[in-house]
Amino acid sequence: MTEKPFIDIRHAAKSYGTLEVLKDISLQVQKGQIVAIIGPSGSGKSTLLRAINDLDPLTKGEVWLEDMQVNKPLPPRQYERHINQMRQQIGMVFQHFNLFPHLTVRGNITLAPKMLKKLSDAEANALAERELAHVGMLDRIDYYPSQLSGGQKQRVAIARALAMEPKVMLFDEVTSALDPELVEEVNLAMKKLAEEHMTMIIVTHEMGFAQDVCDRVLFMDQGVVVEEGPPEVIFRTPKHERTKNFLRKHLQGNAQ
Amino acid sequence: MDFDLMLRVYPFFLKAALVTLELSVLTTALGLGCGALGAAARLSRSTVLRALGASYVSVFRGTPALIQIFILYFGGPQIGIQLDAFGAGVIGLGVNIGAYMTETIRGAIIAVDRGQTEAARTLGLSRSETMRKVILPQAARLMIRPLGVNINALIKGTALVAAISVVELTYTAQRYIGSTYKPFEMFFLAGVIYMVIIYVTGLGVNWLDRRARIT
Numbered sequence: 001m002t003e004k005p006f007i008d009i010r011h012a013a014k015s016y017g018t019l020e021v022l023k024d025i026s027l028q029v030q031k032g033q034i035v036a037i038i039g040p041s042g043s044g045k046s047t048l049l050r051a052i053n054d055l056d057p058l059t060k061g062e063v064w065l066e067d068m069q070v071n072k073p074l075p076p077r078q079y080e081r082h083i084n085q086m087r088q089q090i091g092m093v094f095q096h097f098n099l100f101p102h103l104t105v106r107g108n109i110t111l112a113p114k115m116l117k118k119l120s121d122a123e124a125n126a127l128a129e130r131e132l133a134h135v136g137m138l139d140r141i142d143y144y145p146s147q148l149s150g151g152q153k154q155r156v157a158i159a160r161a162l163a164m165e166p167k168v169m170l171f172d173e174v175t176s177a178l179d180p181e182l183v184e185e186v187n188l189a190m191k192k193l194a195e196e197h198m199t200m201i202i203v204t205h206e207m208g209f210a211q212d213v214c215d216r217v218l219f220m221d222q223g224v225v226v227e228e229g230p231p232e233v234i235f236r237t238p239k240h241e242r243t244k245n246f247l248r249k250h251l252q253g254n255a256q
Numbered sequence: 257m258d259f260d261l262m263l264r265v266y267p268f269f270l271k272a273a274l275v276t277l278e279l280s281v282l283t284t285a286l287g288l289g290c291g292a293l294g295a296a297a298r299l300s301r302s303t304v305l306r307a308l309g310a311s312y313v314s315v316f317r318g319t320p321a322l323i324q325i326f327i328l329y330f331g332g333p334q335i336g337i338q339l340d341a342f343g344a345g346v347i348g349l350g351v352n353i354g355a356y357m358t359e360t361i362r363g364a365i366i367a368v369d370r371g372q373t374e375a376a377r378t379l380g381l382s383r384s385e386t387m388r389k390v391i392l393p394q395a396a397r398l399m400i401r402p403l404g405v406n407i408n409a410l411i412k413g414t415a416l417v418a419a420i421s422v423v424e425l426t427y428t429a430q431r432y433i434g435s436t437y438k439p440f441e442m443f444f445l446a447g448v449i450y451m452v453i454i455y456v457t458g459l460g461v462n463w464l465d466r467r468a469r470i471t
């Protein structure tokens with residue numbers, strides 16, 4: 001590929017003590033590309049995703065977003081300012097939503113834009129309304145998170161991330177904590193983003209969703225990317241034994 | 257029991273109870289101040305501040321409050337600290353309860369789900385913005401009840417300053433025993449007044465806690 005990658009992870013490694021969680025992973029994502037990361041529990045998927053915005057700092061390696069290094073070596077004070085700047089450009093959605101329970105939906109969405117982008121109340125409200133409409137949650141703008149279902153919470157969490165107008169969105173098993181009947185509404189919100197060509201990295205256990213939405217699938221196991229390729233290749237004709245095993249177990253698990 | 261006597265002396269006890277109340281309010285304010293500073297130190301990134309906070313807590317929780325008050329009031333003049341009994345009482349009790357409140361406030365802050373910090377930091381908020389806008393508003397609710405427990409202990413603890421002759425409720429009871437020789441009645445009356453103060457304070461804490469929950 002000649003095009004410069006949008007996200008560039010170079011030789012990422014991470015250990016907790018003697019436990020190597022990521023072993024020399026490199027990954028390039030182009031602008032507008034949608035990448036799924038699949039793999040067994042404990043394989044390092046979350047750790048890799050959380051390294052991208054330095055929530056879990058790497059032990060070794062670099063993460064670049066366009067021409068900026070996210071985990072740039074800087075003195076602590078400067079680094080704090082730098083990383084806050086970088087994180088504004090990297091949206092992230094968590095398995096357990098992590099909405100702010102003391103704020104309404106509106107408050108959840110406007111908090112960061114008001115503080116960090118110095119939007120006025122009117123501007124921030126307009127932004128909140130726009131992003132909520134985007135995920136079909138405008139009618140719940142003055143609710144508290146505790147008054148929402150899991151699927152609704154997750155859609156608000158997506159809107160909250162989008163309100164910072166990030167260049168890339170990271171999703172860490174965002175439907176895993178949901179009742180089955182609530183999964184689809186969240187998937188729909190993500191599909192909509194995909195159609196708008198948002199650059200996304202999606203850790204998921206849902207093979208169907210990965211197949212429908214993603215341009216590329218990475219299979220991780222024990223801290224390495226075992227195999228990667230377009231979904232039709234990974235899901236139909238995986239090369240590695242570990243990938244085959246995982247898919248066999250997983251598809252069986254789904255069928256039960 | 258000599259109810260006539262109790263009826264005759266109770267107005268003087270109520271006046272003394274005002275001093276107990278005043279002690280309690282000032283001590284609570286000082287304790288909250290010390291507690292907030294102590295918790296900030298205990299949670300700081302600086303090892304020196306963390307060590308200072310930890311020593312504050314272990315020294316003041318590890319020795320009797322009465323000894324702390326004695327050191328301040330009787331020992332103070334030796335090192336150039338001259339305080340009247342009331343001042344020494346407030347400072348001694350306040351700094352003491354502040355050590356307990358340090359742990360209460362710190363406990364409430366670390367009880368807020370880690371995911372909250374992660375979500376805020378992910379949006380680009382700094383450590384201090386996260387603390388102010390996301391963690392503290394949630395921790396504040398969590399600390400109302402345990403701070404209520406601290407304040408309950410503190411109100412009862414004000415009785416200690418009778419030992420340095422602050423004319424509060426317990427001291428007043430002791431003085432009336434000297435003239436009436438009726439310790440049972442005098443201490444009983446004092447006990448009832450303490451109980452009323454504590455009961456009303458408890459109602460206030462419950463009210464605050466309920467209010468914090470609804471919003």
Ligand SMILES: Nc1ncnc2c1ncn2[C@@H]1O[C@H](COP(=O)(O)OP(=O)(O)OP(=O)(O)O)[C@@H](O)[C@H]1O
Pocket residue numbers: 016019021039040041042043044045046047048
């Ligand atoms: N703070 C930590 N301290 C020590 N080990 C950790 C820590 N966080 C994660 N690990 C270990 O790192 C490995 C990878 O964890 P990670 O959460 O990235 O896996 P995962 O692929 O996301 O799994 P899952 O599908 O269960 O979410 C696991 O073995 C885990 O036990």
Ligand SMILES: [Mg+2]
Pocket residue numbers: 045046047172173
């Ligand atoms: Mg995970």
